[in-house]
Amino acid sequence: MKLLIVDDSSIMQRTIQKNLNDYDLEIVGTASNGSQAIELVKTHKPDVITMDITMPEMDGITCLENIMTIHPTAKVMMITALSDKLTGLQALEKGARGFIYKPVNSENLTRALDKLLKRNVNGRQ
Amino acid sequence: MDVNKEEFESTCRLFIDSVNNYFSVLTEHDSEINVPFLKDITQLELKQYTGMIGVSGNKKGYVYFSADQELFEELISIFIGIEDPDKDDLMDMAGEISNVIAGNIRANLGSNFIISVPLVFEGRPDDLEFPENTFVYVIPMAWKNHHAYVIVGLQ
Numbered sequence: 001m002k003l004l005i006v007d008d009s010s011i012m013q014r015t016i017q018k019n020l021n022d023y024d025l026e027i028v029g030t031a032s033n034g035s036q037a038i039e040l041v042k043t044h045k046p047d048v049i050t051m052d053i054t055m056p057e058m059d060g061i062t063c064l065e066n067i068m069t070i071h072p073t074a075k076v077m078m079i080t081a082l083s084d085k086l087t088g089l090q091a092l093e094k095g096a097r098g099f100i101y102k103p104v105n106s107e108n109l110t111r112a113l114d115k116l117l118k119r120n121v122n123g124r125q
Numbered sequence: 126m127d128v129n130k131e132e133f134e135s136t137c138r139l140f141i142d143s144v145n146n147y148f149s150v151l152t153e154h155d156s157e158i159n160v161p162f163l164k165d166i167t168q169l170e171l172k173q174y175t176g177m178i179g180v181s182g183n184k185k186g187y188v189y190f191s192a193d194q195e196l197f198e199e200l201i202s203i204f205i206g207i208e209d210p211d212k213d214d215l216m217d218m219a220g221e222i223s224n225v226i227a228g229n230i231r232a233n234l235g236s237n238f239i240i241s242v243p244l245v246f247e248g249r250p251d252d253l254e255f256p257e258n259t260f261v262y263v264i265p266m267a268w269k270n271h272h273a274y275v276i277v278g279l280q
Contacts, residue, residue: 009221014205081228086236102225103150
């Protein structure tokens with residue numbers, strides 16, 4: 001499966017990558033804003049996307065709406081510091097398949113990815 | 126202008142909880158918070174690198190997280206295993222931690238606590254951004270042997 005990581009923090013992009021060793025995911029790109037992400041989605045049609053919300057140029061919610069029109073089967077998981085319930089609900093209404101709050105550690109990232117990919121905890125997708 | 130004691134305490138509590146949550150979730154060492162205090166803007170001290178978040182919506186103002194290089198280096202080492210991060214990494218880390226600390230406040234204040242993307246700088250600029258007639262709260266903290274400030278000025 002192809003994965004796109006969208007976050008304006010390079011440290012956060014690499015933190016997510018570091019936790020993917022157990023998954024059969026090919027990272028097809030990283031983007032630091034929503035506009036870059038949309039171009040990468042058009043080019044690579046990733047199966048899975050991790051999406052920050054607070055980003056320059058285009059925020060993650062707007063980017064999510066765009067992605068759902070150009071690649072609606074993408075499984076998008078929001079990873080954001082915006083920890084209010086309304087933002088989470090908005091993202092899910094707009095097509096996100098998962099939502100986790102920063103700060104994100106290995107355990108909660110893995111749990112969220114397992115749920116997104118419907119992976120058995122003891123197995124591989 | 127008199128400070129409202131209840132507002133001072135409740136605002137500080139929100140940010141103290143946010144800072145404590147950040148370090149307890151991501152590291153094996155809890156942060157320690159010292160007694161918050163009010164400070165005149167002209168006398169504010171900053172550490173080596175500072176992430177600044179603009180706030181709009183039902184509150185207006187700025188939130189800063191300021192720490193020396195060693196704190197950011199150690200966090201980067203924990204997160205991605207790099208022992209000798211470059212300056213871009215240090216500034217990225219300062220921006221990300223300020224983003225998370227400010228963003229997590231929305232769990233209590235809701236989605237009308239709107240935050241900007243982080244602006245990061247090295248050293249202390251001549252003019253720090255704060256709304257006029259606003260008290261500036263400084264929350265000193267330590268994580269392991271590193272000291273940092275969370276600075277909050279909100280209307």
